[in-house]
Amino acid sequence: MGSEDGTAAPAVEAIDLVKHFGDTRAVDGVSFSIPRGTVLGLLGPNGAGKTTTVRMLTTLSRPTSGTGRVNGHDIVDEPAAVRRSMGLTGQAATVDELLTGRENVRLIGRLYGLPLKYLRESTDELMERFRLTDAADRLAKTYSGGMRRRLDLAVSLVAAPPVLFLDEPTTGLDPRSRVELWDVLRGLVRDSTTLLLTTQYLEEADQLADQIVVIDHGNVIASGTPAQLKEEAGKASVVLTVQSAADLPAAEQLLHTCSPEVHVEPASRRLTAQADGLRDMTLIADALRDSGIAVEDLGLKRPSLDDVFLHLTGRRAETVDDETSSKHADDQDSQPTESMQP
Numbered sequence: 001m002g003s004e005d006g007t008a009a010p011a012v013e014a015i016d017l018v019k020h021f022g023d024t025r026a027v028d029g030v031s032f033s034i035p036r037g038t039v040l041g042l043l044g045p046n047g048a049g050k051t052t053t054v055r056m057l058t059t060l061s062r063p064t065s066g067t068g069r070v071n072g073h074d075i076v077d078e079p080a081a082v083r084r085s086m087g088l089t090g091q092a093a094t095v096d097e098l099l100t101g102r103e104n105v106r107l108i109g110r111l112y113g114l115p116l117k118y119l120r121e122s123t124d125e126l127m128e129r130f131r132l133t134d135a136a137d138r139l140a141k142t143y144s145g146g147m148r149r150r151l152d153l154a155v156s157l158v159a160a161p162p163v164l165f166l167d168e169p170t171t172g173l174d175p176r177s178r179v180e181l182w183d184v185l186r187g188l189v190r191d192s193t194t195l196l197l198t199t200q201y202l203e204e205a206d207q208l209a210d211q212i213v214v215i216d217h218g219n220v221i222a223s224g225t226p227a228q229l230k231e232e233a234g235k236a237s238v239v240l241t242v243q244s245a246a247d248l249p250a251a252e253q254l255l256h257t258c259s260p261e262v263h264v265e266p267a268s269r270r271l272t273a274q275a276d277g278l279r280d281m282t283l284i285a286d287a288l289r290d291s292g293i294a295v296e297d298l299g300l301k302r303p304s305l306d307d308v309f310l311h312l313t314g315r316r317a318e319t320v321d322d323e324t325s326s327k328h329a330d331d332q333d334s335q336p337t338e339s340m341q342p
């Protein structure tokens with residue numbers, strides 16, 4: 001365990017983690033640390049090395065080199081202590097199909113040695129929290145994909161671990177369940193749980209993470225707060241739409257006074273110029289008022305995390321509403337069951 005004072009060791013550290021599978025450098029020197037009670041979003045496209053990183057940190061896979069610590073325990077030298085201080089919801093669902101939802105939660109709770117009375121209450125509470133109360137006594141094999149996912153999460157929370165690893169927790173959830181899960185996760189963080197979550201959804205990282213680490217081809221290609229990453233992707237721009245195409249040249253000239261680069265789209269009567277934020281925006285608004293140009297719309301556009309991702313990897317990330325189930329199915333075939341039982 002870390003020291004007792006407020007400057008305790010981080011809850012999770014990855015220290016130059018490397019994992020090679022033959023010629024595949026799945027993870028090639030990844031380092032980061034997660035302060036207690038905060039959320040780290042590990043962001044990256046398919047095959048970036050997210051799951052492999054999580055599997056090493058959760059002791060399911062031994063690093064080729066490098067190491068890590070969870071709750072102060074070394075993942076290579078003290079795997080049992082690491083497992084006691086963490087919970088994991090893997091990318092592939094791991095519920096026992098031949099047990100009911102309630103039995104799945106209770107089984108894991110009993111393996112953790114939780115007192116029965118406490119377990120009964122907390123199971124009810126978890127079923128309620130994940131909207132599984134009505135289905136609690138049905139066999140898990142009758143559950144839909146989203147219900148299994150929610151049951152998986154309930155199981156990983158039963159022992160209230162101080163550190164929780166969630167590998168793409170909202171993949172396969174409908175938008176409502178996704179937003180509900182975000183709320184559950186925010187509640188855990190308020191109760192000082194530390195979270196590492198992997199995601200391909202930028203919005204998810206933006207919503208939940210204090211800190212984002214972007215990986216691609218097994219390497220960290222960027223890290224920082226969501227705001228810092230957006231800052232890196234480029235400045236804000238002013239977007240001006242004029243009412244009449246005849247005003248386009250004058251408007252272009254006006255925008256040039258504060259920005260060397262002005263992009264004009266005649267068809268939509270829209271001009272875009274890099275800007276330093278609100279200060280430039282105010283200058284432009286004043287100048288427009290004096291110029292007599294009829295303005296249809298004027299706005300400030302800041303880069304989104306999606307722009308950041310595109311900027312860094314040259315690829316668009318997935319959007320939240322784009323459900324991709326195929327890769328999930330792939331993973332289920334190729335990866336062994338990820339159950340985290342003591």
Ligand SMILES: Nc1ncnc2c1ncn2[C@@H]1O[C@H](COP(=O)(O)OP(=O)(O)OP(=O)(O)O)[C@@H](O)[C@H]1O
Nearest residue numbers: 021024026044045046047048049050051052053327
């Ligand atoms: N057991 C394994 N044997 C061989 N190669 C593997 C194994 N596990 C992962 N890999 C390879 O390592 C790379 C990283 O895979 P990983 O599952 O960590 O990616 P990911 O970021 O989790 O991707 P996804 O978003 O699709 O889940 C991929 O090229 C993958 O094919």
Ligand SMILES: [Mg+2]
Nearest residue numbers: 050051052091
């Ligand atoms: Mg993965």
